[in-house]
Amino acid sequence: MTATTVVIESVGIQPRRRLAVIVSIVIVALLVVAVVASPFLQDAALHQDILSASLSPGAEGHPLGTDQLGRDVLLLTIAGTASAIVGPVVIAVGSMLLGILFGTLSGYRGGLLDGTVGRVTDILLALPVLLAAIVIGGVFGGGYWSVAALLVVLFCPTDIRIIRSAVIEQAPRPYVEAAQMLSLSRRRIMFGHILPNVRSLVITNMLLNVGFAMVTLSSLSYLGVGVRPGSADWGRQISDGREIMFTNPAAVLAPALLLIIATCAITVLGDWVGDRLAGDDEA
Amino acid sequence: MSALEVEGITVTHGSRTLVEPLDLGIEAGRCLAIIGESGSGKSMTARAVAGLLPRGVHATGTVRLGPHVVSLPASERVWSRMRGDRIALLLQDPFTSLSPVHTCGSQLSAALLAADKRRGRSRRRAAQRRADVAARLEEVHLDPRVAAQYPHQLSGGMRQRVAIAAALAADPDVLIADEPTTALDATVQADVLDLLTALRSERGLGLLLISHDLGIVQGRAQDVIVMQHGTVVERGDTSRVLHHPEHPYTRRLLAASPTLAAADRADQPAGETLLRAEGIEKSFDGRRVLRDVRVDLHARETLALVGASGSGKSTLARVIAGLEVPDAGAMTFDGASLPAGRAGRIPSQIQVVFQDPNSTLNPAFTVGRTVAEALRTAGRPASEVPGLLAMVELDPELAGRRPASLSGGQRQRVAIARALAPQPRLLICDESVSALDVSVQDQILQLLGRLKEQLHLSILFISHDLAVVAQIADRVAVMHDGVIVETGPTAIVIDTPQSPYTAELVASARAQSLTTEESA
Numbered sequence: 141m142t143a144t145t146v147v148i149e150s151v152g153i154q155p156r157r158r159l160a161v162i163v164s165i166v167i168v169a170l171l172v173v174a175v176v177a178s179p180f181l182q183d184a185a186l187h188q189d190i191l192s193a194s195l196s197p198g199a200e201g202h203p204l205g206t207d208q209l210g211r212d213v214l215l216l217t218i219a220g221t222a223s224a225i226v227g228p229v230v231i232a233v234g235s236m237l238l239g240i241l242f243g244t245l246s247g248y249r250g251g252l253l254d255g256t257v258g259r260v261t262d263i264l265l266a267l268p269v270l271l272a273a274i275v276i277g278g279v280f281g282g283g284y285w286s287v288a289a290l291l292v293v294l295f296c297p298t299d300i301r302i303i304r305s306a307v308i309e310q311a312p313r314p315y316v317e318a319a320q321m322l323s324l325s326r327r328r329i330m331f332g333h334i335l336p337n338v339r340s341l342v343i344t345n346m347l348l349n350v351g352f353a354m355v356t357l358s359s360l361s362y363l364g365v366g367v368r369p370g371s372a373d374w375g376r377q378i379s380d381g382r383e384i385m386f387t388n389p390a391a392v393l394a395p396a397l398l399l400i401i402a403t404c405a406i407t408v409l410g411d412w413v414g415d416r417l418a419g420d421d422e423a
Numbered sequence: 424m425s426a427l428e429v430e431g432i433t434v435t436h437g438s439r440t441l442v443e444p445l446d447l448g449i450e451a452g453r454c455l456a457i458i459g460e461s462g463s464g465k466s467m468t469a470r471a472v473a474g475l476l477p478r479g480v481h482a483t484g485t486v487r488l489g490p491h492v493v494s495l496p497a498s499e500r501v502w503s504r505m506r507g508d509r510i511a512l513l514l515q516d517p518f519t520s521l522s523p524v525h526t527c528g529s530q531l532s533a534a535l536l537a538a539d540k541r542r543g544r545s546r547r548r549a550a551q552r553r554a555d556v557a558a559r560l561e562e563v564h565l566d567p568r569v570a571a572q573y574p575h576q577l578s579g580g581m582r583q584r585v586a587i588a589a590a591l592a593a594d595p596d597v598l599i600a601d602e603p604t605t606a607l608d609a610t611v612q613a614d615v616l617d618l619l620t621a622l623r624s625e626r627g628l629g630l631l632l633i634s635h636d637l638g639i640v641q642g643r644a645q646d647v648i649v650m651q652h653g654t655v656v657e658r659g660d661t662s663r664v665l666h667h668p669e670h671p672y673t674r675r676l677l678a679a680s681p682t683l684a685a686a687d688r689a690d691q692p693a694g695e696t697l698l699r700a701e702g703i704e705k706s707f708d709g710r711r712v713l714r715d716v717r718v719d720l721h722a723r724e725t726l727a728l729v730g731a732s733g734s735g736k737s738t739l740a741r742v743i744a745g746l747e748v749p750d751a752g753a754m755t756f757d758g759a760s761l762p763a764g765r766a767g768r769i770p771s772q773i774q775v776v777f778q779d780p781n782s783t784l785n786p787a788f789t790v791g792r793t794v795a796e797a798l799r800t801a802g803r804p805a806s807e808v809p810g811l812l813a814m815v816e817l818d819p820e821l822a823g824r825r826p827a828s829l830s831g832g833q834r835q836r837v838a839i840a841r842a843l844a845p846q847p848r849l850l851i852c853d854e855s856v857s858a859l860d861v862s863v864q865d866q867i868l869q870l871l872g873r874l875k876e877q878l879h880l881s882i883l884f885i886s887h888d889l890a891v892v893a894q895i896a897d898r899v900a901v902m903h904d905g906v907i908v909e910t911g912p913t914a915i916v917i918d919t920p921q922s923p924y925t926a927e928l929v930a931s932a933r934a935q936s937l938t939t940e941e942s943a
Contacts, residue, residue: 313782314777314778314783315786317775317777321744321770321842322800322841323765323769323770323800324796333785336785337785
């Protein structure tokens with residue numbers, strides 16, 4: 141019999157946060173537009189105008205100038221959005237799918253399976269993501285998608301652990317035992333009953349991982365892993381642009397700033413969506 | 424002079440009023456009880472008087488503590504001078520109100536030192552402090568050795584005694600006890616209440632006792648206030664309120680309070696044995712929770728399993744339900760062997776109604792989906808959902824709702840509907856009503872009684888509360904330390920308990936239930 145009436149209601153989000161969320165939504169919407177547009181921009185962006193190599197910003201026809209190969213920085217940056225966003229989204233979704241599968245199985249069934257999954261994630265977590273990606277990607281000479289696949293594997297241990305502990309917390313609850321009393325299959329209990337109750341965690345974590353994967357993937361292409369030289373990619377642009385930093389700083393700053401802004405916007409959005417869903421779950 | 428006088432106290436949360444303007448007064452050495460169900464505003468009143476409202480909740484009014492007047496809302500600085508020295512709050516849950524990483528002695532001595540500091544006295548010396556701590560522990564009938572122990576090494580009752588000693592460290596004039604025994608086992612509840620009563624008269628303490636249970640005020644409080652939906656519906660002298668209640672709500676509350684009077688069920692024919700469990704053994708981490716337990720449950724009977732927490736009653740229920748696999752023992756159901764664990768069982772044998780209405784239903788599912796799924800396991804169509812909801816006396820319209828928008832009683836009814844969907848022979852109710860308000864508890868018990876007749880169910884009813892058991896059970900099995908110490912028809916066990924433990928249980932239940940036959 142709870143004596144203390146709980147009177148904590150959802151405190152409306154503060155105006156400052158509301159602004160941050162709205163700005164983030166706008167940014168993410170623009171990014172999505174850029175992603176959709178970028179395949180059509182590739183040709184124009186990669187077009188080299190040898191005569192006008194490394195122009196500073198403000199040059200006629202090139203608001204952000206051109207890079208060392210004489211390509212328009214603005215177009216190149218927009219065209220690079222696809223490579224900056226699509227890969228990380230795929231990585232985050234893929235690693236979350238693995239996280240849901242192994243995290244739920246391992247958390248609900250326990251025993252040998254849990255032990256095995258636990259040890260494998262321990263080993264994967266012990267690997268420094270960037271270093272492992274450089275070594276493996278370097279040795280096998282993987283392209284963009286094989287590096288993304290590698291990152292899925294390297295990212296999933298955290299997801300597995302988070303889902304596993306959430307499932308372990310849910311498993312002894314009476315609603316789960318009531319499902320057991322109805323002799324429902326284990327699969328039905330795990331994915332039909334428990335999973336919907338950890339969805340806020342799943343979505344938040346996935347969105348936060350998108351930001352994390354963007355930084356990782358760009359770092360790798362900065363280091364020359366994954367992306368073919370000369371293709372439109374923010375990490376690649378930052379790396380190449382260093383040489384002409386003083387002729388055209390925009391060649392480095394444009395993709396770098398966009399990377400920071402995009403990561404922040406997705407992270408803010410991830411937090412917000414997570415809080416919303418968590419509120420729904422408890423309300 | 425009054426130890427505590429409260430004038431026109433109002434508690435609001437945003438635009439919602441939780442407590443309508445309320446006056447109350449307690450003289451030194453007397454006890455005032457505030458009785459109400461959840462949401463009645465009784466706890467908020469108590470917290471407002473102690474200046475400990477949750478964030479976002481505000482109070483206005485005047486609190487007079489002896490010579491001091493606090494006009495609300497008051498700053499934390501004003502309150503910090505009042506709390507401890509003038510007024511202290513004892514909380515419901517002794518499991519969380521003490522710090523788990525400090526010994527009981529160091530928590531008590533911290534409270535003593537804080538009182539010294541507030542009064543500008545010099546620090547007590549270590550030896551003096553130890554002696555004081557020992558004296559304080561003795562005052563609450565605890566061994567001074569408890570000082571060296573951590574809260575987790577103590578039982579719930581002992582912890583609550585430590586919490587009482589800590590609340591009284593600065594010798595306040597007024598003690599507010601907010602449901603001080605609700606989290607405790609039945610056998611120790613009466614002891615803690617008696618201790619509070621003794622301290623009240625020894626120290627001339629003004630005691631404000633907050634409870635959901637009208638049963639405990641008898642003989643302990645001189646005055647009673649009954650609250651409902653934030654307003655006082657009745658107040659007055661305890662025996663007058665108990666014996667000549669004026670407000671219909673008070674009358675309803677009194678009628679709903681379970682008494683120890685067991686209904687006469689002598690003419691009930693004993694059915695054939697439905698479930699038999701023999702030689703059940705279960706240990707957790709080397710601790711034997713069930714020791715060679717044997718239970719027989721007849722068809723169409725309600726057998727209650729009574730015992731304190733840790734007695735093994737829930738574990739036994741879970742073994743029977745198949746949610747726990749026993750270390751040893753055999754079970755038969757309807758003449759056939761019943762496998763241990765859930766594998767090999769079918770839903771139409773046994774179903775369970777769990778305790779906590781907050782987590783018994785899947786929060787992500789609507790009521791309709793929960794019930795339809797249970798129906799499907801028995802091959803019944805989802806079109807039977809409205810009928811099943813009507814059977815547990817719920818509006819079929821609720822099928823579209825999620826558990827979050829239902830009351831505790833409604834959730835428990837849905838849980839019963841889900842359990843009945845596969846048409847089980849045996850229904851296990853594991854403390855199914857103990858988290859509910861008294862009036863709701865009464866309704867659910869009556870519903871269970873009707874359903875049992877209507878569907879020819881057998882019920883295994885697990886409870887710590889003998890008064891509830893008396894109301895519903897045909898037979899009682901009393902569990903203590905993993906052993907069934909006594910079994911028999913409810914009325915006989917309550918009237919002539921054979922084992923000492925049962926006698927203790929009955930005595931403590933009697934001390935807390937209303938004596939209905941008395942008319943003042």
